Amino acid sequence: MAAKEIINNAAKHSDAEQVLLEFYVEQDKLCIKIADDGKGINDAEQSKGNGLKNITDRMTYVGAEYSCLTGAFGTSYTLKTKIAKR
Numbered sequence: 001m002a003a004k005e006i007i008n009n010a011a012k013h014s015d016a017e018q019v020l021l022e023f024y025v026e027q028d029k030l031c032i033k034i035a036d037d038g039k040g041i042n043d044a045e046q047s048k049g050n051g052l053k054n055i056t057d058r059m060t061y062v063g064a065e066y067s068c069l070t071g072a073f074g075t076s077y078t079l080k081t082k083i084a085k086r
Contacts, residue, residue, distance in 0.1 A: 040073070
């Protein structure tokens with residue numbers, strides 16, 4: 001759901017021309033990187049809605065790692081969660 005919210009935010013708010021979605025495995029973690037070439041996130045946008053708060057809450061709830069870099073270059077998120085072993 002966090003990845004869905006990030007993609008939705010990029011489509012609605014970033015004015016991006018491109019969005020990169022990358023999946024990879026790093027040690028025992030599934031990693032998802034989502035990056036756009038949009039206008040970045042400013043403080044006023046962050047306070048308007050619940051989207052970014054929901055992302056943080058969801059990642060915390062499942063014990064996953066989450067990072068976000070934003071600026072004039074666009075926005076890049078990295079989500080990491082442990083892979084369940086059988």
